[in-house]
Amino acid sequence: MNAMIHPRATMALCPYAGKQLSHALFQGLTRREMHRVEQGFSKETYASGDPVPRDPDAMPFLGLVLNGALREDVRDARGERRLFALSFAGELLSPLGPRRVGGQLTALEDTTLLTCARDGFDVLACEIPRLQLNLLHLLQGQIVETQRWQTLLGRKSASQRVASILAWFHARQGGKGELVLPVNRAELGQMSGLTLETVSRQIRALEKARVIGLPQPTRVQVLDEAMLNSLTGDALARRAA
Amino acid sequence: MNAMIHPRATMALCPYAGKQLSHALFQGLTRREMHRVEQGFSKETYASGDPVPRDPDAMPFLGLVLNGALREDVRDARGERRLFALSFAGELLSPLGPRRVGGQLTALEDTTLLTCARDGFDVLACEIPRLQLNLLHLLQGQIVETQRWQTLLGRKSASQRVASILAWFHARQGGKGELVLPVNRAELGQMSGLTLETVSRQIRALEKARVIGLPQPTRVQVLDEAMLNSLTGDALARRAA
DNA sequence: CGCTAAATTGAGTAATCTCAAATCACGTGG
DNA sequence: CCACGTGATTTGAGATTACTCAATTTAGCG
Numbered sequence: 001m002n003a004m005i006h007p008r009a010t011m012a013l014c015p016y017a018g019k020q021l022s023h024a025l026f027q028g029l030t031r032r033e034m035h036r037v038e039q040g041f042s043k044e045t046y047a048s049g050d051p052v053p054r055d056p057d058a059m060p061f062l063g064l065v066l067n068g069a070l071r072e073d074v075r076d077a078r079g080e081r082r083l084f085a086l087s088f089a090g091e092l093l094s095p096l097g098p099r100r101v102g103g104q105l106t107a108l109e110d111t112t113l114l115t116c117a118r119d120g121f122d123v124l125a126c127e128i129p130r131l132q133l134n135l136l137h138l139l140q141g142q143i144v145e146t147q148r149w150q151t152l153l154g155r156k157s158a159s160q161r162v163a164s165i166l167a168w169f170h171a172r173q174g175g176k177g178e179l180v181l182p183v184n185r186a187e188l189g190q191m192s193g194l195t196l197e198t199v200s201r202q203i204r205a206l207e208k209a210r211v212i213g214l215p216q217p218t219r220v221q222v223l224d225e226a227m228l229n230s231l232t233g234d235a236l237a238r239r240a241a
Numbered sequence: 242m243n244a245m246i247h248p249r250a251t252m253a254l255c256p257y258a259g260k261q262l263s264h265a266l267f268q269g270l271t272r273r274e275m276h277r278v279e280q281g282f283s284k285e286t287y288a289s290g291d292p293v294p295r296d297p298d299a300m301p302f303l304g305l306v307l308n309g310a311l312r313e314d315v316r317d318a319r320g321e322r323r324l325f326a327l328s329f330a331g332e333l334l335s336p337l338g339p340r341r342v343g344g345q346l347t348a349l350e351d352t353t354l355l356t357c358a359r360d361g362f363d364v365l366a367c368e369i370p371r372l373q374l375n376l377l378h379l380l381q382g383q384i385v386e387t388q389r390w391q392t393l394l395g396r397k398s399a400s401q402r403v404a405s406i407l408a409w410f411h412a413r414q415g416g417k418g419e420l421v422l423p424v425n426r427a428e429l430g431q432m433s434g435l436t437l438e439t440v441s442r443q444i445r446a447l448e449k450a451r452v453i454g455l456p457q458p459t460r461v462q463v464l465d466e467a468m469l470n471s472l473t474g475d476a477l478a479r480r481a482a
Numbered sequence: 483c484g485c486t487a488a489a490t491t492g493a494g495t496a497a498t499c500t501c502a503a504a505t506c507a508c509g510t511g512g
Numbered sequence: 513c514c515a516c517g518t519g520a521t522t523t524g525a526g527a528t529t530a531c532t533c534a535a536t537t538t539a540g541c542g
Contacts, residue, residue, distance in 0.1 A: 076392070076396070079476075084388075122370065122373070122374055125370075125373060126367075126370045126373075129363070129366075129367045132363070132366060132367070132373055133363055135377075136363075136376075139380050139384075142384070143380075143383065143384065143387070146384065146387045146388075146391070147325075147387075149391055150387065150390055150391060150394060151317070153391060153394035153395040153434065154394040154433075154434035155317070155434055157497080157498095158497075158498070184519095184520065184521085185520075185521065185522090186520085192395070193394065193395030193396055194498080194499090195498075195499055195500080196520090196521085197498090197499075197500085197501095197521090197522080197523085198497095198498060198499075200520095200521060200522055200523085201498095201522080201523080203521095204521095204522070204523090216507080217506085217507075217520070217521060217522095218520095235320075398529080398530095399529075399530065425487095425488065425489085426488075426489065426490090427488085435530075435531090436530075436531060436532080437488090437489085438489090438490080438491085438530090438531075438532085438533095439529095439530060439531075441488095441489060441490055441491085442490080442491080442530095444489095445489095445490070445491090457539080458488070458489060458490095458538085458539075483542100484541105484542095485540100485541085485542090486539100486540090486541090487538105487539085487540085487541105488537100488538080488539075488540095489536100489537080489538065489539085490535100490536080490537065490538080491534100491535080491536070491537085492533105492534085492535080492536095493532100493533090493534090493535105494531105494532085494533090494534105495530105495531080495532075495533100496529100496530090496531070496532090497528100497529085497530080497531085498527105498528085498529075498530090499526105499527080499528070499529085500525100500526085500527075500528085501524105501525090501526090501527095502523100502524085502525090502526105503522100503523085503524080503525105504521100504522080504523070504524095505520100505521080505522065505523085506519100506520080506521065506522080507518100507519090507520075507521090508517100508518090508519095508520100509516105509517090509518090510515100510516085510517085510518105511514105511515090511516085511517105512513100512514085512515080512516095
């Protein structure tokens with residue numbers, strides 16, 4: 001994307017930045033359609049820590065994370081703000097329409113976001129049926145993803161939850177040998193429904209078991225990927241006919 | 242999308258049964274569009290306990306529960322079948338596309354289901370933009386619903402989970418004074434991530450606290466709705482500016 | 483009236499949380 | 513470059529919660 005310096009939350013709009021937009025939402029579109037899409041969407045870049053100035057209540061929108069990562073915080077029953085979800089490159093940013101009260105998006109690293117007002121998207125989708133199909137595919141993926149969390153939160157032990165989250169980050173970051181935890185222990189706990197102490201103990205246990213290395217608290221080397229995956233408790237349970 | 246006879250499962254197909262199809266998915270459609278819709282969807286009825294003979298893996302479809310209720314079972318990591326979700330009248334039946342391996346739908350009571358193959362729906366949605374908009378609204382609602390479960394499973398105590406589930410059934414069944422639990426204690430436990438014993442103890446505790454009455458194990462009288470709601474732990478947390 | 487499955491209850495155990503203290507990581511100023 | 517301060521992380525110990533296993537009671541049904 002291009003140069004863009006900003007103190008806090010400056011944000012540049014560039015309807016078409018010269019490079020191809022690449023995202024599953026645009027799969028299979030013709031060049032003409034892509035051109036149309038580029039007019040309807042706007043691209044924004046955020047530096048690490050920048051809030052995304054959007055109020056989905058006021059104006060529903062569709063967001064695509066082109067690269068980087070975002071965190072979504074919600075306000076819980078007691079009014080506390082807590083980490084609710086993370087979105088990585090290639091993902092759809094939250095669903096659409098009004099989000100939970102008090103939701104807030106923040107860039108975790110340098111992030112490029114492609115957004116489009118909900119109304120505008122409806123128009124585009126009518127013109128480009130393929131766009132609609134792609135959106136449904138993405139939403140489906142999102143729901144499957146949510147089900148994974150439901151399993152995690154409902155039926156897993158602390159060690160399985162932590163292994164699952166690490167494996168998830170690992171996969172999201174391309175399966176490299178080393179991954180970076182974009183959130184601290186307390187936030188890992190909020191995501192997994194555990195306390196920060198329990199998260200810490202489980203991570204250390206994985207380190208002591210030589211499943212992971214921990215050169216720094218936020219850096220994790222995956223030493224034994226197979227073991228990590230098996231510790232998630234997600235059996236290979238395919239076909240049990 | 243027509244005639245199809247099934248071995249087991251009493252189920253009648255009636256492309257158009259004379260009565261108006263009423264569902265949020267069809268809100269705002271013209272009569273002409275409704276006619277088109279009626280051709281694309283098929284209506285099926287199931288008696289209590291009937292399985293819904295669908296393999297979403299083989300043929301993705303969209304399902305609307307017109308009345309009655311369905312349960313969805315999935316196969317967990319150990320290959321065990323367990324209750325995953327319930328769908329009541331007016332709801333969208335699972336999302337779309339491939340479901341988890343081993344998923345199975347079963348009618349909990351006399352149920353009318355309106356279904357449409359995924360491909361057919363895409364065609365319809367192109368013709369009728371409003372249909373697509375409505376679907377997105379429904380999906381959004383579904384995701385919000387899933388988030389509610391995520392909160393329940395991740396951050397609630399046993400008593401809050403049980404209160405939440407009862408309050409949820411209560412709301413789903415129209416908020417009458419008495420509600421019927423369509424599932425047993427073990428299944429309530431599977432939904433809420435608790436054991437059947439814990440569910441039982443919590444329900445009895447609510448009874449002893451005179452929040453609910455329990456004339457029969459599957460019948461619950463809501464004696465103190467306000468108390469029940471407060472016990473869910475979902476604070477009224479609006480605006481805390 | 484049995485029979486069977488569901489539900490309840492009890493007692494002991496295991497896992498996780500809470501609270502508190504110690505250690506570590508890292509940026510700042512000397 | 514190093515001491516210092518702050519916040520994150522780790523560790524420990526005891527309290528709680530929910531689970532497990534077992535026994536008992538209840539509900540539904542022929």
